[in-house]
Amino acid sequence: LAKTTQPISMDSYEGQEVNITCSHNNIATNDYITWYQQFPSQGPRFIIQGYKTKVTNEVASLFIPADRKSSTLSLPRVSLSDTAVYYCLVGNTGKLIFGQGTTLQVKP
Amino acid sequence: GAVVSQHPSWVICKSGTSVKIECRSLDFQATTMFWYRQFPKQSLMLMATSNEGSKATYEQGVEKDKFLINHASLTLSTLTVTSAHPEDSSFYICSAGDTPWEAGSTDTQYFGPGTRLTVL
Numbered sequence: 001l002a003k004t005t006q007p008i009s010m011d012s013y014e015g016q017e018v019n020i021t022c023s024h025n026n027i028a029t030n031d032y033i034t035w036y037q038q039f040p041s042q043g044p045r046f047i048i049q050g051y052k053t054k055v056t057n058e059v060a061s062l063f064i065p066a067d068r069k070s071s072t073l074s075l076p077r078v079s080l081s082d083t084a085v086y087y088c089l090v091g092n093t094g095k096l097i098f099g100q101g102t103t104l105q106v107k108p
Numbered sequence: 109g110a111v112v113s114q115h116p117s118w119v120i121c122k123s124g125t126s127v128k129i130e131c132r133s134l135d136f137q138a139t140t141m142f143w144y145r146q147f148p149k150q151s152l153m154l155m156a157t158s159n160e161g162s163k164a165t166y167e168q169g170v171e172k173d174k175f176l177i178n179h180a181s182l183t184l185s186t187l188t189v190t191s192a193h194p195e196d197s198s199f200y201i202c203s204a205g206d207t208p209w210e211a212g213s214t215d216t217q218y219f220g221p222g223t224r225l226t227v228l
Contacts, residue, residue, distance in 0.1 A: 034216070041199065041222065041224065042221055042222060043112075043202075043203075043220050043221050044201075045219070046219075087151070094140050094142065094157075094203070095154065096217060097154060098144075098151040098152040099151060100151050101151055
């Protein structure tokens with residue numbers, strides 16, 4: 001399973017766009033990139049998944065360059081409720097190996 | 109969307125007793141389920157993988173005789189912590205997907221809300 005590297009923490013202010021980048025240099029051809037959000041004492045919540053280029057849904061966008069060795073989760077206009085830990089995972093099965101994730105702190 | 113529930117949401121037990129945690133997929137059939145544990149301020153650690161109707165596969169370092177997993181139906185998996193001790197106190201989380209765990213599948217995993225286990 002490909003290893004991922006993310007910043008341990010990030011700070012932002014309400015209303016700003018937040019971009020969290022994840023490195024996955026050893027991503028395999030069949031691997032997909034999935035991002036989850038976790039609040040304290042809750043299970044992770046699926047945010048977005050992609051294979052290449054750009055994917056957008058109602059809560060986020062995922063940008064994946066052509067070499068797929070990294071990906072960027074973009075959260076538009078964050079609010080205080082977006083304060084959470086964000087995990088980037090890479091794989092092609094349901095088996096997920098979690099890294100440390102990025103703790104995002106949104107300030108008023 | 110796909111919903112996964114867990115029961116109980118929290119449990120307190122005495123050392124030496126066994127505790128069963130249930131994981132249910134509410135609106136889809138889960139041929140695979142995964143169990144994780146999470147200690148405070150740490151990431152999720154995969155404990156085991158189970159396919160419906162077959163034995164669970166445990167990750168290295170996880171005692172299969174201590175953490176009994178049963179996935180007898182397409183909507184229910186149970187994790188039993190046997191002879192629990194204070195060091196087993198943790199947050200246990202399950203996830204479920206609707207395709208078998210095998211290379212080439214890209215099923216999205218949906219997580220339960222977690223179960224907080226405290227062993228006194």
